[in-house]
Amino acid sequence: MSLLISLPESMGPRALCSALLDLEPEMKIVTGHENVQNPDEVEFAVVWNHPEGLLLNYPNLKAISSYGHGADGLLADSKLPEGIPLVRLTNETMAEWMSEYLLAVVLLQRRQLLQHAENPNFIEWGIAARHPGNQLSILGLGYLGKAAAKVFLKNGFEVAGWSRTPKQVEGVSSFSGNDGLTEMLKSTDYLVNLLPLTTETTDLLNTETLSKLKRGAYLINVGRGQTLVEEDLIPLLDDGQLSGACLDVFRTEPLAEEHPFRKHKKILITPHNSSSTPADSVAPQILENYKRAVSGRQLLNQVDLTHGY
Amino acid sequence: MSLLISLPESMGPRALCSALLDLEPEMKIVTGHENVQNPDEVEFAVVWNHPEGLLLNYPNLKAISSYGHGADGLLADSKLPEGIPLVRLTNETMAEWMSEYLLAVVLLQRRQLLQHAENPNFIEWGIAARHPGNQLSILGLGYLGKAAAKVFLKNGFEVAGWSRTPKQVEGVSSFSGNDGLTEMLKSTDYLVNLLPLTTETTDLLNTETLSKLKRGAYLINVGRGQTLVEEDLIPLLDDGQLSGACLDVFRTEPLAEEHPFRKHKKILITPHNSSSTPADSVAPQILENYKRAVSGRQLLNQVDLTHGY
Numbered sequence: 001m002s003l004l005i006s007l008p009e010s011m012g013p014r015a016l017c018s019a020l021l022d023l024e025p026e027m028k029i030v031t032g033h034e035n036v037q038n039p040d041e042v043e044f045a046v047v048w049n050h051p052e053g054l055l056l057n058y059p060n061l062k063a064i065s066s067y068g069h070g071a072d073g074l075l076a077d078s079k080l081p082e083g084i085p086l087v088r089l090t091n092e093t094m095a096e097w098m099s100e101y102l103l104a105v106v107l108l109q110r111r112q113l114l115q116h117a118e119n120p121n122f123i124e125w126g127i128a129a130r131h132p133g134n135q136l137s138i139l140g141l142g143y144l145g146k147a148a149a150k151v152f153l154k155n156g157f158e159v160a161g162w163s164r165t166p167k168q169v170e171g172v173s174s175f176s177g178n179d180g181l182t183e184m185l186k187s188t189d190y191l192v193n194l195l196p197l198t199t200e201t202t203d204l205l206n207t208e209t210l211s212k213l214k215r216g217a218y219l220i221n222v223g224r225g226q227t228l229v230e231e232d233l234i235p236l237l238d239d240g241q242l243s244g245a246c247l248d249v250f251r252t253e254p255l256a257e258e259h260p261f262r263k264h265k266k267i268l269i270t271p272h273n274s275s276s277t278p279a280d281s282v283a284p285q286i287l288e289n290y291k292r293a294v295s296g297r298q299l300l301n302q303v304d305l306t307h308g309y
Numbered sequence: 310m311s312l313l314i315s316l317p318e319s320m321g322p323r324a325l326c327s328a329l330l331d332l333e334p335e336m337k338i339v340t341g342h343e344n345v346q347n348p349d350e351v352e353f354a355v356v357w358n359h360p361e362g363l364l365l366n367y368p369n370l371k372a373i374s375s376y377g378h379g380a381d382g383l384l385a386d387s388k389l390p391e392g393i394p395l396v397r398l399t400n401e402t403m404a405e406w407m408s409e410y411l412l413a414v415v416l417l418q419r420r421q422l423l424q425h426a427e428n429p430n431f432i433e434w435g436i437a438a439r440h441p442g443n444q445l446s447i448l449g450l451g452y453l454g455k456a457a458a459k460v461f462l463k464n465g466f467e468v469a470g471w472s473r474t475p476k477q478v479e480g481v482s483s484f485s486g487n488d489g490l491t492e493m494l495k496s497t498d499y500l501v502n503l504l505p506l507t508t509e510t511t512d513l514l515n516t517e518t519l520s521k522l523k524r525g526a527y528l529i530n531v532g533r534g535q536t537l538v539e540e541d542l543i544p545l546l547d548d549g550q551l552s553g554a555c556l557d558v559f560r561t562e563p564l565a566e567e568h569p570f571r572k573h574k575k576i577l578i579t580p581h582n583s584s585s586t587p588a589d590s591v592a593p594q595i596l597e598n599y600k601r602a603v604s605g606r607q608l609l610n611q612v613d614l615t616h617g618y
Contacts, residue, residue, distance in 0.1 A: 104416035
């Protein structure tokens, strides 16, 4: 019986294999689906951007794990084997990296350091360039959203959060529903999208919703590209409704070289690296789910197929 | 009897005047030394970059306040009236702004956001660009240094500090003396200069000392430009001993347009605005020192002329 690792090279499939073997030296692991010799042996698969239909090849599969926080990539496969549970990763290091990225971007914008880098003369010598706005609002109060909220709270920000169902998070003004979204947006200086991609969140950020933000707010998308209607963004930036945007995710990745976002002065682009999946750090959780799957126990972080995350 | 405000326009002399009048509406204030009609009346002066010898004009001066954290600008005047006490400002808002700037710069460097801004393709899609180095070392553990240490500690950094005399700061590995400096530098990932400018700190950061840093360390100078030997910096950057530098202060300010720092890819320049003096926030401290000065009481934050700060 074996565990299959099917990840793009950039995600370090061999690093995960070696981290798992450090924990369980006797474990049978196949790295790369092209190296599977006996499909009957595969009981557990760790995947990211796998080929559609791949997972139908393994008749004894007990569970499938996304190699990231999101399950949307897995669910995008219309040929998933029926009835096989899906899990995703939650991990403290991933949350720390994400929160750190968000804090870096927000402080960068508050202190206008990109403008300084481009032209230190953009402001008179000795004059502080500091946006006073202090409300950071987080769309999505899951594992990553709550971790980010804590970091911003301890750095003196007012933090609000919006989620599908009402949630109580200490120190965070929490909102839900359409009215809640409108209410939150109007006092938002920095809007962070950390929502999972579902039918409900697709296209949620568009001209109508973003126009409800406090004028001059700053948008950070680290959730999924499909949540933002891309063609709506540039007019909002050019008009000044948004002071800028930092985008780590896009509807099509990698972002095309000729995409207009690449040329826009007010858009900071990062190549989907706000966080990362650190092999050593997630290996114990993957191993635990593997053991649970083969022994038929309840899995950790199982994806709720009704809600899509 | 009156208080004289002699500040450059960029520091907002009228904002200070109005903040003082809000607290003490009957107070007599002259804004701008050119507007002094009766020099005998001036008992207290708040200055920044004042003309040399100016303060000799006021025979009844009881104290002089720098309009900033540093006293070096005041002490640079070789024609100060003898025996008149000098004070400087310490202020929570100034410390918060400074700490925020430092955190912004360090996170910016850790997550390579300037490199992303310039070319999002500098790293492969999906690969996290994150410097793992975690030790931030602060030169100068005064009011601003201690405040910065607290902010970095709560954001998960290892913090070290170096000061003229040994100091105990909770959570901070403290060093002093030449050997202490060498010891601290060798494990430093981010070096922050917050030292006051004195004969001892002038030229302290040079090829010899900066070569003792961990290879690839990042330098941030927010203290005084004279602490850094400017011509030593670029070779250290080009050689890779330093991975970059963020400079907010310079030997001559504003920094000359043709200065080589302006063209160097690894140098981020800000126009001496890492912090600022917020009039409303410092007015109570200035008023208190004014009252103490005219009634002959002990002043707050008096400059120690032996040590020069």
